Amino acid sequence: MKGISFALAGGFFLTFQSVANATISEGIGSWQAAAMTQLTGFVLAILIVLILRDRSYRQLTEVSPLYASGGMLAAIVLFTNMTAVHIMGVTLTIAIFLIAQLVLAIAIDGRGWFDMSQKRIGRTQIVGVLMMIVGVIVLKL
Structure with missing residues (x-):
């Protein structure tokens, strides 16, 4: 049940994010909106790590570069999502x-x-x- 709850929340937040990003990109551009989204997401993630006092970030050097590139893929996801929302809804x-x-x-x-x-x-x-x-x-x- 916990997994389903997280998946539902993720789906809801993805939809909210799609709408927000498409709206933001109309004013500042798609790549700029993607950068802003990535930056604000990074700031929130760092704050959560600090609040939880999670020290596992010390193991970052052990992460494969292939998997560490996920953030770059997220920028492409954001751009393609915003563009598609503008075209198709x-x-x-x-x-x-x-x-x-x-x-x-x-x-x-x-x-x-x-x-x-x-x-x-x-x-x-x-x-x-x-x-x-x-x-x-x-x-x-």
């Missing part, structure tokens, strides 16, 4: 983002990429993604 953008995430997640789970444990991918997962794609087509009508 929030609902369609989030729906297509979710499908893209699921397709890649299925590939990662099925292949065990990025040090993830390999999971069996069956027809039900594929059918679920296909149903989401049909749902997006219905949304688009």
Whole structure:
């Protein structure tokens, strides 16, 4: 239940962030909005680390450069998300983002990429993604 709660909260916050970033980018530009979002997120994360007195940051040198590049990927996610919201609106953008995430997640789970444990991918997962794609087509009508 705890995992579901965090996933729901993440989904809600992603949607709020998409709307806020698209609105901000209209005034200052998409890359500037992405930079501002990354900076404010960094500040909040540092504050939380300080409040929790979590000292695990001392192990940062042990993080693979591949995985440390996640922040750079986030900047691209922010830019593409803002641009898509401007073109298609929030609902369609989030729906297509979710499908893209699921397709890649299925590939990662099925292949065990990025040090993830390999999971069996069956027809039900594929059918679920296909149903989401049909749902997006219905949304688009």
